Amino acid sequence: MKFDTPATTNPIDQLKVVGQPLDRVDGPLKTSGTAPYAYERHDVVANQAYGYVVGAAIAKGRITGMALDAARAAPGVITIVTAETAGKLDKGKRNAATLFGGPEVEHYHQAVALVVAESFEQARAAAQLVQVDYAKAEGAYDLAAAKQAGVEPSEGSPDQKVGDFEAAFAAAPVQFDRTYTTPDQSHAMMEPHASIAAWEGDKVTVWTSNQMVDWATTDLAQTLGLPKEQVRIVSPYIGGGFGGKLFLRADTLLAALGARAAKRPVKVALTRPMMANNTTHRPATIQRIRFGAGRDGKLTAIAHESWSGNLPGGEPEDAIQQSRLLYAGANRLTGNRLATLDLPEGNAMRAPGETPGLMALEIAMDEMAEQLGLDPIEFRVRNDTQVDPANPDRPFSQRQLIECLRQGAERFGWDKRATKPGSRREGRWLVGIGVAAGFRNSMSMPSGARVRLDAAGVVTVETDMTDIGTGSYTIIAQTAAEMMGVGMDKVVVRLGDSSFPVSAGSGGQWGANSSTAGVYAACVKLREAVAQKLGFNSADTAFADGQVRAGNRSAPLGQAAGEGGLVAEDTIEYGDLAKQYQQSTFAGHFVEVAVDAATGEVRVRRMLAVCAAGRILNPKSARSQVIGAMTMGVGGALMEELAVDKRHGFFVNHDLATYEVPVHADIPHQEVVFLEEADATSSPMKAKGVGELGLCGVGAAVANAIHNATGLRVREYPITLDKLLDRLPDAA
Amino acid sequence: MSHVSFTVNGERRQLDIDTRTTLLDALREHLHLTGSKKGCDHGQCGACTALVNGRRINTCLSLAVMHEGDEVTTIEGLGKPGDLHPMQAAFVKHDGYQCGYCTPGQICSSVAVLKEIEAGIPSHVSADLNAKPGVTAEEIRERMSGNICRCGAYSNIVEAISEVAGSQA
Numbered sequence: 001m002k003f004d005t006p007a008t009t010n011p012i013d014q015l016k017v018v019g020q021p022l023d024r025v026d027g028p029l030k031t032s033g034t035a036p037y038a039y040e041r042h043d044v045v046a047n048q049a050y051g052y053v054v055g056a057a058i059a060k061g062r063i064t065g066m067a068l069d070a071a072r073a074a075p076g077v078i079t080i081v082t083a084e085t086a087g088k089l090d091k092g093k094r095n096a097a098t099l100f101g102g103p104e105v106e107h108y109h110q111a112v113a114l115v116v117a118e119s120f121e122q123a124r125a126a127a128q129l130v131q132v133d134y135a136k137a138e139g140a141y142d143l144a145a146a147k148q149a150g151v152e153p154s155e156g157s158p159d160q161k162v163g164d165f166e167a168a169f170a171a172a173p174v175q176f177d178r179t180y181t182t183p184d185q186s187h188a189m190m191e192p193h194a195s196i197a198a199w200e201g202d203k204v205t206v207w208t209s210n211q212m213v214d215w216a217t218t219d220l221a222q223t224l225g226l227p228k229e230q231v232r233i234v235s236p237y238i239g240g241g242f243g244g245k246l247f248l249r250a251d252t253l254l255a256a257l258g259a260r261a262a263k264r265p266v267k268v269a270l271t272r273p274m275m276a277n278n279t280t281h282r283p284a285t286i287q288r289i290r291f292g293a294g295r296d297g298k299l300t301a302i303a304h305e306s307w308s309g310n311l312p313g314g315e316p317e318d319a320i321q322q323s324r325l326l327y328a329g330a331n332r333l334t335g336n337r338l339a340t341l342d343l344p345e346g347n348a349m350r351a352p353g354e355t356p357g358l359m360a361l362e363i364a365m366d367e368m369a370e371q372l373g374l375d376p377i378e379f380r381v382r383n384d385t386q387v388d389p390a391n392p393d394r395p396f397s398q399r400q401l402i403e404c405l406r407q408g409a410e411r412f413g414w415d416k417r418a419t420k421p422g423s424r425r426e427g428r429w430l431v432g433i434g435v436a437a438g439f440r441n442s443m444s445m446p447s448g449a450r451v452r453l454d455a456a457g458v459v460t461v462e463t464d465m466t467d468i469g470t471g472s473y474t475i476i477a478q479t480a481a482e483m484m485g486v487g488m489d490k491v492v493v494r495l496g497d498s499s500f501p502v503s504a505g506s507g508g509q510w511g512a513n514s515s516t517a518g519v520y521a522a523c524v525k526l527r528e529a530v531a532q533k534l535g536f537n538s539a540d541t542a543f544a545d546g547q548v549r550a551g552n553r554s555a556p557l558g559q560a561a562g563e564g565g566l567v568a569e570d571t572i573e574y575g576d577l578a579k580q581y582q583q584s585t586f587a588g589h590f591v592e593v594a595v596d597a598a599t600g601e602v603r604v605r606r607m608l609a610v611c612a613a614g615r616i617l618n619p620k621s622a623r624s625q626v627i628g629a630m631t632m633g634v635g636g637a638l639m640e641e642l643a644v645d646k647r648h649g650f651f652v653n654h655d656l657a658t659y660e661v662p663v664h665a666d667i668p669h670q671e672v673v674f675l676e677e678a679d680a681t682s683s684p685m686k687a688k689g690v691g692e693l694g695l696c697g698v699g700a701a702v703a704n705a706i707h708n709a710t711g712l713r714v715r716e717y718p719i720t721l722d723k724l725l726d727r728l729p730d731a732a
Numbered sequence: 733m734s735h736v737s738f739t740v741n742g743e744r745r746q747l748d749i750d751t752r753t754t755l756l757d758a759l760r761e762h763l764h765l766t767g768s769k770k771g772c773d774h775g776q777c778g779a780c781t782a783l784v785n786g787r788r789i790n791t792c793l794s795l796a797v798m799h800e801g802d803e804v805t806t807i808e809g810l811g812k813p814g815d816l817h818p819m820q821a822a823f824v825k826h827d828g829y830q831c832g833y834c835t836p837g838q839i840c841s842s843v844a845v846l847k848e849i850e851a852g853i854p855s856h857v858s859a860d861l862n863a864k865p866g867v868t869a870e871e872i873r874e875r876m877s878g879n880i881c882r883c884g885a886y887s888n889i890v891e892a893i894s895e896v897a898g899s900q901a
Binding site for chain 2: 023024026027028029030031032033034035036037039040042119120121122125187188189190191192237238239240241242269271272468469470620621623624625627628629630631632655656657661662663664665667668669670
């Protein structure tokens with residue numbers, strides 16, 4: 001189905017099932033420990049051996065020798081695979097560094113060997129006996145030092161100039177110029193990357209944990225030099241991804257290579273301490289923001305420049321993209337600079353670009369409002385735009401940012417905010433509230449699905465779409481139930497298998513809208529097939545309560561299927577509506593913090609997000625996406641930072657005790673409000689996405705609340721207490 | 733290799749097992765009870781939490797051979813689809829999970845937390861070490877902080893636990 005004109009009324013608009021806050025269908029499995037994750041598939045293939053990954057102990061250089069005899073002779077060892085023994089390997093187009101290093105080493109903890117043994121304990125012990133000699137090379141590990149050598153990236157967003165920023169900035173009565181930094185961050189999903197591989201002749205099946213089944217299939221085939229048809233990827237349950245499982249990673253490749261060498265199935269999981277350096281991370285940024293404004297509080301000049309680093313072939317962290325669209329202003333300058341760093345590969349982490357971009361931009365907006373003597377919400381309202389500022393003929397399809405902010409202000413008690421920072425005190429606590437705008441574009445991806453109808457009236461959906469905790473199983477079931485007029489108990493959803501039609505996958509908050517639109521398209525075809533089978537006129541056929549009705553004729557849905565069943569398959573594809581309209585999602589994020597006046601300890605006391613994100617397919621699971629993202633936003637604001645060893649080139653705090661993420665005690669009760677919306681330009685579902693929107697802006701809202709509480713500005717994330725301590729009123 | 737016998741979810745189990753095998757791997761790899769999850773394998777995340785003799789432990793930090801004669805209850809022993817434990821049902825109702833990987837540990841931990849509070853065991857946030865702690869949101873958050881949920885379902889988890897405890901979050 002080609003979606004190239006705005007949606008009109010369709011069966012989804014009934015909202016009998018779609019739009020309802022239903023419990024997620026995977027709940028009973030997940031809460032009883034019976035949902036099978038990648039490393040647990042004892043059921044799929046017998047005689048699994050255990051692979052243990054050896055990671056490079058240097059960041060850059062060459063392997064000069066590997067002594068494997070002691071490991072080979074260790075109890076239980078079946079085989080050891082290295083790049084030398086693995087045969088010729090290509091590289092998937094989505095990987096910057098190769099997944100199996102040697103002799104060249106491109107980053108610390110790059111996999112350099114896989115030890116395969118009868119048991120996990122034997123593989124782990126033998127892996128310690130692998131002796132690798134290295135010739136270290138000089139590398140660049142310090143973004144601040146490499147920054148000057150940054151170049152305009154060849155891929156991603158080129159520089160954008162609108163009007164004449166320099167002249168407008170120079171002429172502006174009120175000027176602002178500040179620099180902010182965000183650190184490297186780790187996805188730190190709870191399930192480590194894991195795969196089980198089994199070969200049958202020259203075909204390999206991998207049970208794994210991957211957000212994008214088709215990307216993994218394509219890139220594993222390319223890396224192994226196999227036709228894609230000989231690779232099957234299965235990923236029905238994923239223990240968190242956040243972008244860290246978008247791509248083919250070492251566990252999958254090494255399980256396949258290990259199984260080929262061992263001539264039996266092999267399972268591989270990355271150990272927790274390998275994850276931060278072996279896999280990808282969100283790259284650090286240095287961001288300079290300049291504003292020029294009139295005394296009326298209207299921006300006349302906006303510049304946002306960002307520097308980040310990556311391995312050769314890697315892309316920049318696109319921290320400037322929201323600054324092209326979020327506020328009005330006639331004269332604009334935005335651009336990225338990319339430096340070469342020899343740290344592990346940087347790549348997408350939840351809301352790449354906007355997350356660090358808004359962490360900077362939305363502090364800057366707070367600072368500029370203060371400089372202008374304006375309320376931060378009023379300042380944002382004055383600079384709202386309903387069109388793409390670089391192309392006024394291109395409107396937003398929907399944009400309720402002001403309503404998000406106004407409604408949030410009312411619900412959160414914004415009128416009680418102390419206008420003088422540092423002036424509200426409760427005992428030892430300095431209390432403040434902060435706001436930030438949330439913004440994330442709504443992207444659409446082609447997405448396919450197959451729907452089967454059987455004689456019992458059961459509808460089975462098959463698509464390689466994944467559920468990474470987002471609720472895909474549930475909203476896809478809701479879509480099929482709505483379209484076919486059956487209850488949720490008559491829908492079966494099967495996901496995450498490359499033998500199913502290729503879907504949008506889970507990334508970029510496009511999954512919900514795109515994958516359900518694909519299911520919609522397939523169901524439209526199935527409805528036509530049902531009507532035809534029953535001899536009904538398809539145009540006026542209604543599907544409800546398990547019955548198919550046309551005029552005064554009626555039949556049970558299952559009757560159309562007959563004994564042979566009916567199958568329909570389709571893919572949603574898009575025209576140029578996304579070019580005609582800017583499709584984005586918006587939020588107002590509100591945070592209250594208390595800062596210990598003596599120690600600088602920050603406690604988040606209240607949080608609210610008001611979101612405008614198109615039709616909400618399931619308010620319960622959508623709310624969970626937003627509160628989870630808000631939690632990650634607190635982490636980014638207050639604690640998350642991969643500490644770089646600038647001498648040896650690696651992330652030092654590569655486990656969950658030292659890379660701190662929020663725990664229960666850090667997070668208060670959270671409130672989420674969704675504004676009523678249905679975006680007819682987005683898809684037949686009229687939905688967008690919320691999983692990333694919920695994170696965008698949260699960090700700055702926390703930072704702005706800390707400023708309101710203490711009067712102190714911190715422009716280097718995370719805002720740890722050492723950055724507040726010497727300036728606090730009660731500090732000795 | 734060493735012999736060990738213990739009870740898992742009411743069933744007597746005997747294993748001849750590598751002395752290096754953790755209780756977690758004995759459950760997951762040998763008994764195929766994969767509900768207990770391996771998130772970090774060194775006691776930092778809580779995904780492997782199960783109940784041993786009624787108390788919660790990180791099963792990754794304990795060797796299987798140390799549990800001769802012990803009674804182990806895993807998430808599979810609390811309830812099954814169609815016959816969920818009240819805590820499991822409350823997690824579904826309040827959407828107190830997303831990816832589901834930390835969830836068995838969260839649920840085992842929360843069942844034990846309510847017993848610990850009932851038994852009068854104080855926590856870091858208990859105002860009076862000699863008084864019986866209340867089932868407050870603050871007590872629950874403190875006691876659950878060894879169970880990381882990167883998806884960030886905390887607000888919903890506390891509501892699920894509070895409902896089972898019969899109190900308000």
